[in-house]
Amino acid sequence: MNTLIEHILDPEGGGGQRRVFPAGGVLFNAGDPADGLYYVKSGEVRIYKMDSQGREVEVVRLEPGDFFGDAVLFVHREFPAFAEAVQDSEVFFLEKGQLLRGLEEVPGLAHDFITLLARKCVTLNQRIEALGLQTVRQRLIQFLLTRCQGRGVCTVELDMKKAELARILGTISETLSRNLKQLQEEGMILVTGRSIRITDCSRLRNEQ
Amino acid sequence: MNTLIEHILDPEGGGGQRRVFPAGGVLFNAGDPADGLYYVKSGEVRIYKMDSQGREVEVVRLEPGDFFGDAVLFVHREFPAFAEAVQDSEVFFLEKGQLLRGLEEVPGLAHDFITLLARKCVTLNQRIEALGLQTVRQRLIQFLLTRCQGRGVCTVELDMKKAELARILGTISETLSRNLKQLQEEGMILVTGRSIRITDCSRLRNEQ
DNA sequence: CGGATTCCTTGACCTGAGTCAATAATGGGG
DNA sequence: CCCCATTATTGACTCAGGTCAAGGAATCCG
Known part of the structure; x- marks a missing residue:
């Protein structure tokens, strides 16, 4: 995890961009090109979808230290959901090209990225159980x-x-x-x- | 995806082990050490959990070409679920050490593994939506x-x-x-x- | 202070879906 | 070809939880 955070926070080598959003600010909309990943430094961001009747459904809520877009990046061309700051938030954006370069060049980065995705998979699995089994x-x-x-x-x-x-x-x-x-x-x-x-x-x- | 499959099927360099299970056979139980990942070559495998009342709940169903255990490997010491062959199945098992070695040494393997995990994350997300929103x-x-x-x-x-x-x-x-x-x-x-x-x-x- | 807005609670009602139990249908062996 | 076991359907019931609508409570602000 560490290498990745260092990488994204490093304005020189890593190439992460700092972006600040006020509470209620929109990071991206569903359909926007998925051209990079986000790291939440502070604040709170929620990811949600719209169902066919226009109701919002929350997919996940991101807290400081969380990443988002990491998986989408390798699968889709566009974000499938909306992202909105719940509180004033400071996030870092790492463009896809920079990430790919880093994965090849920075030792340990690929391993940390794999760990990140693996954790995400496990968390999602737990969420599925919770939704399916728990009241x-x-x-x-x-x-x-x-x-x-x-x-x-x-x-x-x-x-x-x-x-x-x-x-x-x-x-x-x-x-x-x-x-x-x-x-x-x-x-x-x-x-x-x-x-x-x-x-x-x-x-x-x-x-x- | 390709590199990974080649790797796991290669008895020499990769170190994957072929294992065959009859319909109904148990690949592993919840609590068994998570010491490697599986690739389904043929047949069908289902992953399920038990809730507190002893009811089985299916987490996912694996078809030829699917991997599992990949994420658990990086997060837990033990498998959190049961795996059982639904039909006669041929699977390949890659031990964790072999995988880690491959990720460092085989060019392209890390990228393919990341893509695999990313796909899994996206699929899981879709499943969450389906369970939460759809009848x-x-x-x-x-x-x-x-x-x-x-x-x-x-x-x-x-x-x-x-x-x-x-x-x-x-x-x-x-x-x-x-x-x-x-x-x-x-x-x-x-x-x-x-x-x-x-x-x-x-x-x-x-x-x- | 007092009105207005937003937030929270409550009740009445409805629907999707699970449980239990009782058949009906199907399909292999002998 | 028939019997038994598995598989599938159906009905009656129950319950969690969502919708709608109506009040309260809290908070903001001129």
Whole structure:
């Protein structure tokens, strides 16, 4: 991973370009030529598609340290999805030619790039399982547990609208609302605005 | 892709091992050490997981020309899923060390391996969309359309049980049955045993 | 402060799809 | 050719979760 990041951040040898987007800014639209890959230095970017009825469906959400476009680059001529900054974001763009050159010339870069793609494949596989097998409730619990590192009692502060969390979980705000209420009635959490107090971590964990 | 296949099939330089499995044979179980990748030369292999209730869930189905284990190799120590031959199958196994050596020494191999992983990422993404956004009906239609290359009228011969097709589509046989019946009543297909005559390709296509 | 806008919750309702259970159809062996 | 096992269909039921619509709650701002 390291070699690749060094490469893309290096304005001299690597050839990565720094680009800054305000919250809501569009990195690219579906159909734009896929001529390079992106690295998120800071901020947050979401990738989404439109279905036939024009509804947005979130594909993935990128945080600092994530790459995007890496796979598309080798398969399609055009981006198949939309990319939009959720927060003010600083990203680095590496043009395809520069990447290919780097893969041949920079020792270790190919290996790190392979590792990156491999991680992505594994993550995607996990996502498929989650969508196919888990309920909204389970996905919500999983989300909460990853933000409260194992401690028995802790508080998760949402730094987003609930509608946004819903989209991340692959559902809608109404359903999220009902699930949060349910968990609260069962005494596992306590919701106050955008802060969620986890009162029974182990019981949450028992549901996976 | 080519370099990699040549490499894995070459008993001398590449170091791939030929392995043959009868229908129903187990290539590996979840938890087995992920010490190499597989290439399917002939036959058919399915990869599946168990959920907490012991139900099997199919992750992917591999046909001749497909690789698997390639991504897991770089991420986990153990296979996270089960692999089982659906038909008599001939596969080639390339040990991790051999692969790493090849990636460094064989020109073009790294690039082909990257392309392989990239394709996989894109396919997985499409699968996520399909599972998240499409109904069983849509997935069935998509399956039918890919086997009838655009011609107005043609017949798709299923070379498997309907229950198996159901699993491929991420559903169960009852639901598949109902969907086939529905499409037939709407006059788009004609089902006779395991052969499905597509009578109105364009109308199918209109539903995506 | 008070209106307006955005965000969140709730209820009523509907639909897709899974489960269970009961047949029907099919297809090999003996 | 018939019997049994596998495979396929059908019906009745249940449930998660989405849609629509109506209120609350919170927040922003002149």
